[in-house]
Amino acid sequence: xxxxxxxxxxxxxxATRLRLRVAPAxxxxxxxxxxxxxxxxxxxxxxxxxxxxxxxxxxxxxxxxAAEAPPQAAAILDxxxxxxxxxxxxxxxxxxxxxxxxxxxAKTGAPVEGVDAAAFKKVRVNNALxxxxxxxxxxxxxxxxxxxxxxxxxxxxxxxxxxxxxxxLEAQLAKESDPRVAAALKLAQAAIFATSDSATxxxxxxxxATLKERGDEDAQxxxxxxxxxxxxxxxxxxxxxxxxxxxxxxxxxxxxxxxWYGLSASSVLLLAAIGLAITFGVMxxxxxxxxxxxxxxxxxxxxxxxxxxxxLQSWSLAFAIPLAFVVSxxxxxxxxxxxxxxxxTRPLETLLATWGVSLILQQLVRSLFGASNRQVxxxxxxxxxxxxxxxxxxxxxxxxxxxxxxxxxGLQLVLRATPFGLQMRAVTQNRRMAASMGISTARIDxxxxxxxxxxxGIAGVALSQIDNVSPNLGQGYIIDSFMVxxxxxxxxxxxxxFGALLIGLANKLLEPLxxxxxxxxxxxxxxxxxxxxxxRGLFALRGRAVEA
Amino acid sequence: xxxxxxxxGLGFVAILxxxxxxVPFLSLAVSPDSAFYLPPYLVQLLGKYLCYxxxxxxxxxxWGYCGILSLGHGAFFALGGYAMGMYLMRQIGTxxxxxxxxxxxxxxxxxxxxxxxxxxxxxWFPYAMLMVVLVPGLLALAFGWFAFRSRVTGVYLxxxxxxxxxxxxxxxxxxxxxxxxxxGLTDFKDLLGFSLQSASTKAALFSASAIALIVAYAVSxxxxxxxxxxxxxxxxxxxxxxxxxxxxxxxYKLFAFVVSAVIxxxxxALYVPQVGIINPxxxxxxxxxxxxxxxxxxxxxxxxxxxxxxxxxxxAKTYFTGAFPEYWLYGLGLLFVLGTLFLPKGxxxxxxxxxxxxxxxxxxxxxxxxxxxx
Numbered sequence: 008x009x010x011x012x013x014x015x016x017x018x019x020x021x022a023t024r025l026r027l028r029v030a031p032a033x034x035x036x037x038x039x040x041x042x043x044x045x046x047x048x049x050x051x052x053x054x055x056x057x058x059x060x061x062x063x064x065x066x067x068x069x070x071x072x073a074a075e076a077p078p079q080a081a082a083i084l085d086x087x088x089x090x091x092x093x094x095x096x097x098x099x100x101x102x103x104x105x106x107x108x109x110x111x112x113a114k115t116g117a118p119v120e121g122v123d124a125a126a127f128k129k130v131r132v133n134n135a136l137x138x139x140x141x142x143x144x145x146x147x148x149x150x151x152x153x154x155x156x157x158x159x160x161x162x163x164x165x166x167x168x169x170x171x172x173x174x175x176l177e178a179q180l181a182k183e184s185d186p187r188v189a190a191a192l193k194l195a196q197a198a199i200f201a202t203s204d205s206a207t208x209x210x211x212x213x214x215x216a217t218l219k220e221r222g223d224e225d226a227q228x229x230x231x232x233x234x235x236x237x238x239x240x241x242x243x244x245x246x247x248x249x250x251x252x253x254x255x256x257x258x259x260x261x262x263x264x265x266x267w268y269g270l271s272a273s274s275v276l277l278l279a280a281i282g283l284a285i286t287f288g289v290m291x292x293x294x295x296x297x298x299x300x301x302x303x304x305x306x307x308x309x310x311x312x313x314x315x316x317x318x319l320q321s322w323s324l325a326f327a328i329p330l331a332f333v334v335s336x337x338x339x340x341x342x343x344x345x346x347x348x349x350x351x352t353r354p355l356e357t358l359l360a361t362w363g364v365s366l367i368l369q370q371l372v373r374s375l376f377g378a379s380n381r382q383v384x385x386x387x388x389x390x391x392x393x394x395x396x397x398x399x400x401x402x403x404x405x406x407x408x409x410x411x412x413x414x415x416x417g418l419q420l421v422l423r424a425t426p427f428g429l430q431m432r433a434v435t436q437n438r439r440m441a442a443s444m445g446i447s448t449a450r451i452d453x454x455x456x457x458x459x460x461x462x463x464g465i466a467g468v469a470l471s472q473i474d475n476v477s478p479n480l481g482q483g484y485i486i487d488s489f490m491v492x493x494x495x496x497x498x499x500x501x502x503x504x505f506g507a508l509l510i511g512l513a514n515k516l517l518e519p520l521x522x523x524x525x526x527x528x529x530x531x532x533x534x535x536x537x538x539x540x541x542x543r544g545l546f547a548l549r550g551r552a553v554e555a
Numbered sequence: 556x557x558x559x560x561x562x563x564g565l566g567f568v569a570i571l572x573x574x575x576x577x578v579p580f581l582s583l584a585v586s587p588d589s590a591f592y593l594p595p596y597l598v599q600l601l602g603k604y605l606c607y608x609x610x611x612x613x614x615x616x617x618w619g620y621c622g623i624l625s626l627g628h629g630a631f632f633a634l635g636g637y638a639m640g641m642y643l644m645r646q647i648g649t650x651x652x653x654x655x656x657x658x659x660x661x662x663x664x665x666x667x668x669x670x671x672x673x674x675x676x677x678x679w680f681p682y683a684m685l686m687v688v689l690v691p692g693l694l695a696l697a698f699g700w701f702a703f704r705s706r707v708t709g710v711y712l713x714x715x716x717x718x719x720x721x722x723x724x725x726x727x728x729x730x731x732x733x734x735x736x737x738x739g740l741t742d743f744k745d746l747l748g749f750s751l752q753s754a755s756t757k758a759a760l761f762s763a764s765a766i767a768l769i770v771a772y773a774v775s776x777x778x779x780x781x782x783x784x785x786x787x788x789x790x791x792x793x794x795x796x797x798x799x800x801x802x803x804x805x806x807y808k809l810f811a812f813v814v815s816a817v818i819x820x821x822x823x824a825l826y827v828p829q830v831g832i833i834n835p836x837x838x839x840x841x842x843x844x845x846x847x848x849x850x851x852x853x854x855x856x857x858x859x860x861x862x863x864x865x866x867x868x869x870x871a872k873t874y875f876t877g878a879f880p881e882y883w884l885y886g887l888g889l890l891f892v893l894g895t896l897f898l899p900k901g902x903x904x905x906x907x908x909x910x911x912x913x914x915x916x917x918x919x920x921x922x923x924x925x926x927x928x929x
Contacts, residue, residue, distance in 0.1 A: 355624040356895040363891020370884035531722040539705040
């Protein structure tokens, strides 16, 4: 006798003895669990329907799975929808293949072993069945123990307005304890009532009340559909009054949303223009390559994203902002030292020379990084959006507003509280007088240009979060930035901030009225006309500084 | 410098007259096998350069002699081009894809039922030519009247002229605006009954461009040589002083600006039948800035320098964009930088350097004044 067979015999003996002792207890247990056993039997019947592999039978099985909601139901339905539900009619076995390729018994969820995979055959599905599967899945998740899943399922039904989900929905609504889920279920119910042809007037009135509370565009269109389906005057009246109330509400939120967009656009404009305002203010030259400083900042962000290890990705901006400031600042200083310095008394030629620099920088970036757009991903804290009432606020735009406010405050501090800022303001107000007082204007020019360009680099970091990073990135913002500076006047950062705010807001508020392009054109014409009246901008320096 | 420059100007006009006669001859009468034969595409290319040269002369008139660096002259050029394009569109008639006798194809495509008012009369050549002159001229008049009256000068003026062309750029891109949207106007068939595809029409257009360049030069030269021109240059050099003396500075500027815009419009009108298309990209601010660099490279305040600069830079552009497309932007960029840094008077200024008496150092006073502006 081999040791192995001895072992086996010993085990068998033990099992026999155990069975004898345990049998009564097992019987009791079976009695207690009879309910679940019945269910298990029902599951057997349901699964048996799949074995026929006929559409009506399969449809019936799907309906039963949805109604009984055994724990395996979701996995089975999912597999069926994906053509992964397998049958072996010879062995009366229903199984499914997981996405990973493992074959599991549909009833027990245990791996099927010792059966030839070739013996299985797929259960066929058609489009009607697929939609039945979707509906069944929806109602299954409606009963999910996890409130988050239930909420998602309810919102799903609200979107699909699937009348088939109504029984499951109402069953869940009756016992729902979570108020948020209950509200979502009620809304989903209202959506079904609103789109169904057979809803009673009471149902419809209830639906109108629920939808009116929600008061968004979905609700508006649902009530609209409902009003067309009904002939009941009471329902029609309720629908009309709900519609007008939603309409007012939406209009107000629409204005608020546009103000938000405007604020967001303003913050971007401010970031792009404030550096320009500094260089223009101090030196009286317009740096046409300013947009390229922005672009370099955006590419610096891209490079940081590539170089950082994944563990530090969420901190990428902490590296990108200083890097962008330094890169753009140094390039700016180089431009000032190599080009602008020599064109001091010829401001018009500076326009041309810096335009040439901008062409070179664009082509340089194109040669290095390629002409196509580069993707810069948002760090986790900057992605996503949240709602405030009817207002949808994207997190990245919110952070850009914060960033532009910080940059503005930082620059004001530099200008007001540092010796460099004092000297810079002196040069801005009266260059020759400042030089006479011993200020090295050449040094101030260089540093001011570096500062303005560095700030443009920071703007590039911000833009990389909301726009495509491409060699032409800067071109899109440069003319608007000029407008902000020209409008706001030089020598006063408040003017720039005010100009950016006004132009950004006007742009976005005009947009819904006359369209985006028309709005921009109207604004350009307005600024052109405005400059006629205030040639030195809104916040012009006054006094001796200004040579008429 | 003026006398020497006028001599060069005469030579320039002579060369243009010879070209206006010789190019059609070489293109039409010489057999294609001959070494002197000019194929039609080359004639067309040369004609295009001449149109740019006219634009450069127009720009030089305001920048070189009046100190107004317009970064919106491309807009006047394009408006003249659009006026010509509209005439050419109406000439297509039933030969378009939709064979509508009145409406151009893009209007049929947009489901428009009748011709917009702005298009009325453009089937009549004299009216179209009137518009070529009138539209840029009136725009310049309105714009300049506002700008010069409120004493917008220097970089501010450059920036708002750029904004002007940018606004038009955006407006013309819109399909609803009624001028073909982003596709612009194209598929032209004939001009005054002559097919635009034929070699003889191309040669004639070249000659017309050469003559237009001569006229543009002559008009500009006449303005500069007159008493008015002297005042204009004085405005350029010391605007405030002129005003204090009692000159109406804005009127001087306005006149030069309008004449310049009209010349630019004519250049655009000649340009469109030669390249066969006009679209909103002609309004792109970059085009206007490029025109400024032609003038700067050739020699500001010399007229013929500007024209030669336009031809030279565009020849280089044609060559480099074909041979080394990646390097053209570097080349153009360097041209902007090095040209402004080392050739303040342009190539022609360099060539004339030895021949002129050394100018007294009077410019510096105003230069400092200009530089001191905030």
